[in-house]
Amino acid sequence: MSNILSETSSLLWFFLSMLSLFIFLAFPIIVNLLSRSNSRSSKDSPPSPSKLPILGNLHQLGTSHHRTLHSLAQTYGPLMLLHFGKVPVLVVSNAEAATEILKTQDHVFCNRPHRKMFDIFWYGSRDVASAPYGHYWRQVKSICVLHLLSTKKVQSFGRVREEEVVGMIEKVRKSCGDSNSMAVNLTDVFSDVTNDIVCRSVIGKRYEASELRGPMSQLEELLGASVLGDYIPWLHWLGRVNGMYGKAERAAKQLDEFLDKVVDEHLGKRGCDDADGEGQNDFVDILLGIQKTSSTTDFQVDRTIMKALIMDMFGAGTDTTLAVLEWAMTELLRHPSAMQKLQYEVRRVAGDRTHITEEDLSDMPYLKAVIKEILRLHPPSPILIPRECMQDTKVMGYDITTGTQVIVNSWAISTDPSYWDQPLEFQPERFLNSSIDIKGHDFNLIPFGAGRRGCPGIAFAMVVNELVLANIVHQFDWAVPDGLLGRHTLDMSETTGLTVHKKLPLVALASPHL
Numbered sequence: 281m282s283n284i285l286s287e288t289s290s291l292l293w294f295f296l297s298m299l300s301l302f303i304f305l306a307f308p309i310i311v312n313l314l315s316r317s318n319s320r321s322s323k324d325s326p327p328s329p330s331k332l333p334i335l336g337n338l339h340q341l342g343t344s345h346h347r348t349l350h351s352l353a354q355t356y357g358p359l360m361l362l363h364f365g366k367v368p369v370l371v372v373s374n375a376e377a378a379t380e381i382l383k384t385q386d387h388v389f390c391n392r393p394h395r396k397m398f399d400i401f402w403y404g405s406r407d408v409a410s411a412p413y414g415h416y417w418r419q420v421k422s423i424c425v426l427h428l429l430s431t432k433k434v435q436s437f438g439r440v441r442e443e444e445v446v447g448m449i450e451k452v453r454k455s456c457g458d459s460n461s462m463a464v465n466l467t468d469v470f471s472d473v474t475n476d477i478v479c480r481s482v483i484g485k486r487y488e489a490s491e492l493r494g495p496m497s498q499l500e501e502l503l504g505a506s507v508l509g510d511y512i513p514w515l516h517w518l519g520r521v522n523g524m525y526g527k528a529e530r531a532a533k534q535l536d537e538f539l540d541k542v543v544d545e546h547l548g549k550r551g552c553d554d555a556d557g558e559g560q561n562d563f564v565d566i567l568l569g570i571q572k573t574s575s576t577t578d579f580q581v582d583r584t585i586m587k588a589l590i591m592d593m594f595g596a597g598t599d600t601t602l603a604v605l606e607w608a609m610t611e612l613l614r615h616p617s618a619m620q621k622l623q624y625e626v627r628r629v630a631g632d633r634t635h636i637t638e639e640d641l642s643d644m645p646y647l648k649a650v651i652k653e654i655l656r657l658h659p660p661s662p663i664l665i666p667r668e669c670m671q672d673t674k675v676m677g678y679d680i681t682t683g684t685q686v687i688v689n690s691w692a693i694s695t696d697p698s699y700w701d702q703p704l705e706f707q708p709e710r711f712l713n714s715s716i717d718i719k720g721h722d723f724n725l726i727p728f729g730a731g732r733r734g735c736p737g738i739a740f741a742m743v744v745n746e747l748v749l750a751n752i753v754h755q756f757d758w759a760v761p762d763g764l765l766g767r768h769t770l771d772m773s774e775t776t777g778l779t780v781h782k783k784l785p786l787v788a789l790a791s792p793h794l
């Protein structure tokens with residue numbers, strides 16, 4: 281979820297042109313300044329590449345941040361200090377350093393840096409993911425963990441998931457018609473099913489039936505092309521001049537009006553006594569129930585908090601799950617023997633039944649190994665959501681000052697050859713006899729982060745990933761189409777953005793198996 285470092289290319293061009301002119305005119309002064317600023321850094325600071333005035337190291341980020349930061353770390357080490365504008369940014373690239381940040385000193389590094397776009401879309405950062413650490417965050421996180429995303433609650437949405445998966449299979453089957461095999465855009469299929477599952481669980485209706493599509497796609501685009509002003513405050517005006525803030529505010533207003541309507545509909549249709557009940561309450565029902573009981577406690581859940589939390593579920597819960605499914609099918613198509621093994625396992629467990637149920641999943645170790653391997657090789661958030669240091673401290677002997685932002689390069693860690701054999705190869709078998717887990721206890725595999733700011737949506741995400749993948753490979757045989765479509769399908773280029781997707785759509789030939 282954490283590509284919040286890029287600016288639009290036109291903006292960067294404008295800025296770099298101005299900078300070139302400036303450098304040309306003032307070259308001698310700059311050389312002097314550069315050498316002074318680099319030598320001025322404290323003796324105990326982590327190693328840093330040299331930086332430009334004003335931009336710091338922003339110009340070195342490239343388009344694929346996790347990959348660029350990984351190559352820089354090859355030179356400067358697993359704990360490296362960069363500067364984005366004036367902001368010091370600590371980049372963490374191995375498990376030892378991650379353990380120090382996310383476990384040993386989690387209490388020091390559990391703040392989130394302030395971001396303009398989060399303020400715009402998440403009601404002044406009143407959601408869980410972007411709220412600063414403190415009393416407020418503790419309250420909203422505990423609502424998430426105890427009431428919205430607890431194991432019991434996730435289980436209670438089993439029927440929603442199974443209905444949506446049946447619907448997905450029907451859609452693919454229909455598009456095959458009477459033919460033996462048909463090209464299916466799996467990116468669209470996975471996008472629909474993940475959005476519908478999250479939407480029905482959160483607001484009680486399908487994504488298609490909501491007016492979310494337009495403003496949500498704007499949100500994704502705007503978060504991916506974030507704001508230079510977050511690092512160089514005097515450049516905030518650029519976001520106004522290039523229309524980025526205006527666009528974000530209009531999309532946020534549309535989302536807000538939609539969420540108001542959703543809350544009103546829920547208020548109209550029910551009493552909300554069953555806040556934690558076993559029934560089919562969606563998240564809005566649960567939050568209304570909590571609101572009712574919270575009026576007598578010291579933390580009141582008002583309408584804005586409800587809307588911010590709903591937005592978190594949309595923002596954090598849909599795109600990440602879609603990315604896992606896209607990468608999983610891509611790797612399986614590239615590795616037919618892994619596809620066969622998975623189909624053999626799934627079809628053995630299903631017997632003569634048409635659909636895989638959630639109870640079946642516990643008998644599918646290879647399926648679980650495939651998903652873990654995808655989270656290792658293609659973590660949807662290869663760079664964790666940034667943290668911020670709350671007090672001066674020492675990490676692995678280096679001084680880190682208050683306000684330093686921290687980027688944990690989860691992808692660099694989960695492909696580090698010191699912990700992983702043939703780390704860039706897709707080999708689900710590595711997890712078959714391994715106790716390594718993804719829940720934030722094994723620091724060489726942290727796709728969901730770790731510590732107090734770790735992801736509360738693991739159970740929700742994993743069951744969706746497993747159920748969708750098991751059913752899609754159970755019901756159909758899959759092959760790579762010929763020509764350009766096939767080349768796109770096998771292409772491994774990545775998008776930039778909060779969540780890293782496959783850049784080109786995944787289209788595969790489906791042949792019904794049943």
Ligand code: HEM
Nearest residue numbers: 408409596597600661665727728729730733734735737741
């Ligand atoms: C494959 C799917 C997912 C992945 C890879 C993922 C990954 C992450 C990561 C890396 C973080 C930051 C952790 C840290 O700072 O240590 C995070 C935070 C978060 N995730 Fe997820 N996530 C996924 C699914 C979900 C789902 C389904 C939900 C909810 C429905 C969710 C809700 C959240 C929230 C609310 C936070 C903020 C936690 C905090 O700041 O305290 N995530 N997630």
